[in-house]
Amino acid sequence: MSTDGLAGRIAALMPRAQADLTELVSIPSVADARQYPPEECRRAAQWVADAFTEAGLQDVHLVETPDGSNAVIGHRPPPPGAPTVLLYCHYDVQPPLDDDAWTTPPFALTERDGRWYGRGTADCKGNIVMHLTALRALGDDIPVGLKFVAEGSEEQGTGGLEQYVDAHRDLFTADALLVCDTGNAAVGVGTATTSLRGLVNVVVTVDTLAGEIHSGMFGGPAPDALAALVQLLSTLRDPESGATRIDGLDASGSWEGAGYDEQQFRADAGVLDGVPLTGTGSVADRLWARPAVTVLGIDCPPVVGSAAAVPPKAAARVSLRIPPGTDADAARTALTGHLTERAPWGVRVKVEPESTGSPFRAATDGAAYGALGDAMRTVYGKPMTFLGQGGSIPLCNVLADAYPSAEIILMGVEEPQCLIHAPNESVDPTEIEHMAHVEALFLHAYARAHR
Known part of the structure; x- marks a missing residue:
């Protein structure tokens, strides 16, 4: 034919x-x-x-x-x-x-x-x-x-x-x-x-109290689990550029194939006007040659229906994409170690592996x-x-x-x-x-x- x-x-x-x-x-x-x-x-x-x-x-x-x-x-x-x-x-x-x-x-x-x-x-x-x-x-x-x-x-x-x-x-x-x-x-x-990119998903849980307590009576000295979780998650990113920064994980790779125009990426991803992209290096570097962490979801009291109480527990599902050349098991170990060792204020942190792909x-x-x-x-x-x-x-x-x-x-x-x-x-x-x-x-x- x-x-x-x-x-x-x-x-x-x-x-x-x-x-x-x-x-x-x-x-x-x-x-x-x-x-x-x-x-x-x-x-x-x-x-x-x-x-x-x-x-x-x-x-x-x-x-x-x-x-x-x-x-x-x-x-x-x-x-x-x-x-x-x-x-x-x-x-x-x-x-x-x-x-x-x-x-x-x-x-x-x-x-x-x-x-x-x-x-x-x-x-x-x-x-x-x-x-x-x-x-x-x-x-x-x-x-x-x-x-x-x-x-x-x-x-x-x-x-x-x-x-x-x-x-x-x-x-x-x-x-x-x-x-x-x-x-x-x-x-x-x-x-x-x-x-x-490979994939490492974990669920990190922060525990601070036996149960909810009145924020007026106990807030301040009573450790807020949700605030602790937010503080912990913030350590996964560079505070200035927003680049992924995980202890023990290399984040300096570069992409050698075809690039990805930044304006085209902004349009494709629907990035709002005036909001800068996170990370450093070219868009292709950040997408295909470097690790990238995303907080997929958080378990905590919703805004609608929340009470004046100090949260005793909060959890997040964290996803880490890893480029070729990075071992998935080593990446999971690095992510788990980072989240455990960076726990703020002495709170209890548990990290449970969910899925891993090379x-x-x-x-x-x-x-x-x-x-x-x-x-x-x-x-x-x-x-x-x-x-x-x-x-x-x-x-x-x-x-x-x-x-x-x-x-x-x-x-x-x-x-x-x-x-x-x-x-x-x-x-x-x-x-x-x-x-x-x-x-x-x-x-x-x-x-x-x-x-």
Whole structure:
């Protein structure tokens, strides 16, 4: 099939892609039974299994992973002498957070100003539809073997698929692994992500009193747990620049790939006018080459309903992103030690580890990256860009350990305007169309490279 013919077939499939994404987004597949019924995740998993069976994969079925989530796996045998490519995506999504912050309902795909809005439109149901569109456009003209896996608890970080892969390595053996859970530097800029930050999450709890006491009668000498927690958390940042400063953790790395324009970053992140960025060095340094700490949440009395009482206990969930070259266990030890040793006023501090994931760096000098570069240039008319990614995908390290000779490629339909994990998540449908075209061209180019 000619390149023009393939592009035409993909363009003709876009109404179906929109219909598919509309169905998928309507399923609130949040992998947290405390908030959403678990059967919704199973319903999404079955939808994925049925769709990829229809698209030509064989033996597509659900398997339960050690964390209780369902992964969807399937395959297509390779022609004689052809390589095998693994296609990855995940069907679980982040919770919508504040429903009132959404302009349109989070679980109803809505088209507005040329974009499709809804939870999961980009992360990662848009990538599911991208895979489907590429396979449908190719039909029987697939010159490589395929293995497929859709994860069901990626957003929860509970590691079900990572453990399953480690115990069933033969099921996922491939020459190239397309991990489609990232995206382009901007709409229309074909990009491969070559670097991922690792992740350390902990919960720090401060205890000071046996229970709440009247702030008028006891406030002053009675230690305020919330104030102590605020004081402790402030030590994680430089007081002037706001840069992450954790005892025993190097914060001087520099990024050698493509940069990130500061004004573009401000626009992409929605930084308010007059508010400076935190940290030092280039934006790319701060995003992809240095540790970054975030306070994700605090347990304390809310403003509405609070009483005139000294808080006896307060807790915070602290997230630390770490760049390639930093050991995740060493980072957890450093963060735990910092929080314990910097406890103000002699208060009791307990630090509980929650989750840990190692950073990742891809090798880009193999045949798969060459084929992807050719496909990106054909579709986007310019050389492929390499970027880092501030997010963490622990599965990449599991795959790298399990299949050391395989090339791992991170790509997808996401770009900064998507606002993944935030209210009003959206996707540009042209990215689904173009990245489906890239994937289809890649499969042919990669097969030719192995002849």
